[in-house]
Amino acid sequence: MRGPFTVAICGCGSRGLDAYAPFQTAYPEKMKIVAAADPRPERLEKLRALYGVAAERCYPSDEELLAQPRLADVMIIATMDRMHVKDAMAALDKGYHLLLEKPISPDLGECLALREKAHETGRAVVVCHVLRHTRFYAALEDLLRQGAVGRPVTIEASENVAWWHFAHSFVRGNWRRRDTSSPMILQKCCHDMDILRWLASERCVKVQSFGSLDFFRPENAPADAADRCCDCPRRGQCLYDAGTLYLSDPHCGLDVIGPNWPVDVVVTDPTPDKLRQALRTGPYGRCVFRCDNDVADHQTVNLLFASGLTASFTVSAFTERCHRTVKVTGTLGELSGDMAETRLILHRFGQPEEVIDLQKPDGRFSGHGGGDFGVLHSLFDLLASGGTQGLTGIDASVESHVMALAAERSRQQGGQTIDLAAFEQEAIRQCADT
Ligand SMILES: NC(=O)c1ccc[n+]([C@@H]2O[C@H](COP(=O)([O-])OP(=O)(O)OC[C@H]3O[C@@H](n4cnc5c(N)ncnc54)[C@H](O)[C@@H]3O)[C@@H](O)[C@H]2O)c1
Known part of the structure; x- marks a missing residue:
């Protein structure tokens, strides 16, 4: 049997670092992370500490990672939605197989172009439909x-x-x-x-x-609501009060769920003080009726x-x-x-x-209903068999x-x-x- 497939992770956020990288610990015979990219130094630091990736193989951007010769068998692309296709095209040109986060792209033309590129290069492109x-x-x-x-x-x-x-x-x-x-x-x-x-x-x-x-929407905001929960007279009473939600709510409060998703999205390695500070200035402390959302x-x-x-x-x-x-x-x-x-x-x-x-x-079905690790098992089984499509x-x-x-x-x-x-x-x- 061949040794582990080597992997480069492009985008070390919730998906790249928290959902997929732990597969290395559970299945070291299948996956070895050898390179990564992310502009947030603390995310790269965490990746290096947990998975032993060499400092010189950690890059501050997708572009710098992709400017290198191919460093691994597989690239996991877990950047934000609108970066996926650009990174995937460049990675296919370098000869990587891909584990690609969904959505491929909100632009259907880009989705079709990537499909064509995958066919041309003969590389596997497995999309993370974890369900x-x-x-x-x-x-x-x-x-x-x-x-x-x-x-x-x-x-x-x-x-x-x-x-x-x-x-x-x-x-x-x-x-x-x-x-x-x-x-x-x-x-x-x-x-x-x-x-x-x-x-x-x-x-x-x-x-x-x-x-x-x-x-x-703004028209549903109570008349006296402030732009930020920390300044709002309804602080502590509103269902969506950010302070309550992220500090003590049973679904997503630090006191209850610990330093996990989604609190660790608000701030890396959350503590009550770091959270309060992030909610005073960052996007997650805004009134839900006064954001710039449109979906x-x-x-x-x-x-x-x-x-x-x-x-x-x-x-x-x-x-x-x-x-x-x-x-x-x-x-x-x-x-x-x-x-x-x-x-x-x-x-x-x-x-x-x-x-x-x-x-x-x-064991195959542990974590996120089994989907996060399941898609990695499926990818490595596919590569071992020489296939390109899989499930x-x-x-x-x-x-x-x-x-x-x-x-x-x-x-x-x-x-x-x-x-x-x-x-x-x-x-x-x-x-x-x-
Ligand atoms: N398959 C699923 O079920 C599932 C679930 C959640 C999210 N997603 C998808 O996964 C993707 C990532 O989501 P997430 O929750 O991890 O978001 P995230 O914001 O936690 O992670 C994105 C990471 O990309 C990094 N990044 C930004 N610019 C970069 C650059 N130029 N080069 C390299 N890295 C860069 C960010 O610093 C961040 O760490 C999204 O497209 C999302 O839709 C999929």
């Missing part, structure tokens, strides 16, 4: 393939983001604006589009969508697949828990589940209900991006139905014209 690598969705898909409900006819799915998570990421945080990151239906839900496509096991042909930014806070998508199978999907900020649900109905039964409960309920028509417990321990290769991923971006077009056009083949052709024509 396919969770025990929950893997078991669901397996049951459907075995014909547990006969021929699937409808799929109903929901993503419940949770009010505090939405405020953190999509009102105050990095993914609040379409122009600096992506529309919410792509950013948060390209995973869900990918899962619907995978469960349907056929191409999606049309989508239609409604949704808006309903609540986190939708709720959206619903209807989808038609090639055989006539229909699906409906809803994403909402306004939920207490952060979880996903799904229900598939078929000609012979129905299958449903809540990802947070890690069990599936199968009802074959005319027979008693079966509850399928997915909680049995299994979440670029070809499959681009389909989910076409679905999500068409849904966003529909939402902006008041719910008009979008034909996906025509939508993709339009992007191909635009690429050819530029």
Whole structure:
């Protein structure tokens, strides 16, 4: 058996450093981090301390890392949404295989260009659709393939983001604006589009969508609200008071969850004093009604697949828990589940209900429902076998991006139905014209 695959991490934030790098500790025989890039010195310092990467192989930018000759077998690209394609193109030219964070890009033309480049270079480009690598969705898909409900006819799915998570990421945080990151239906839900496509096991042909930014808007601010929570007369009473949320809230307060996500996004290595200071001056201390956010806070998508199978999907900020649900109905039964409960309920028509417990321990499925490590196992298995696509290769991923971006077009056009083949052709024509 060959030794570990060597890896360079481009972007050592929550994903690069906190979600993927720990794979080296768990599976040293599979992965060895040998280079990295990030403009934040404290992130590189942490990476070096934890994983023994040489100082001379830590670079302050993607450009400097990519200016070197190829330093590893694989590059993990975990920079922000709009940097992915530029970095991925350069890395493919250098001969790297890629683990690429989603979304590939909010620009469909760029997604298509990267797919073409991956084909030309013959390198593997695995996109981080981590849900396919969770025990929950893997078991669901397996049951459907075995014909547990006969021929699937409808799929109903929901993503419940949770009010505090939405405020953190999509009102105050990095993914609040379409122009600096992506529309919410792509950013948060390209995973869900990918899962619907995978469960349907056929191409999606049309989508239609409604949704808006309903609540986190200036007109919904209480008349006496200040721009920052620390200056606000409602401090301590408002649901979204940043001081309470990040210091003591049961979902995301430092006192309760410790120095973990999302507190460590507000400030690296958080302490109460460092947090208070960051909330006085940084983006996470702003009033949720007075931010510069513009992404939708709720959206619903209807989808038609090639055989006539229909699906409906809803994403909402306004939920207490952060979880996903799904229900598939078929000609012979129905299958449903809540990802947070890690069990599936199968009802074959005319027979008693079966509850399928997915909680049995299994090393491959640890962490984030198994998805973060699962996608790395899948990548290294793929490379060992000489393949290039795998379960979440670029070809499959681009389909989910076409679905999500068409849904966003529909939402902006008041719910008009979008034909996906025509939508993709339009992007191909635009690429050819530029
Ligand atoms: N697969 C998933 O389930 C999932 C979950 C969350 C986020 N994501 C995606 O992962 C990506 C990263 O998200 P994150 O939460 O880690 O964000 P993050 O902000 O924590 O990390 C991004 C990192 O990139 C670094 N960076 C900025 N400019 C750089 C440059 N020029 N060169 C190198 N590094 C640079 C930043 O300093 C930061 O450390 C995003 O595209 C996001 O959409 C995917």
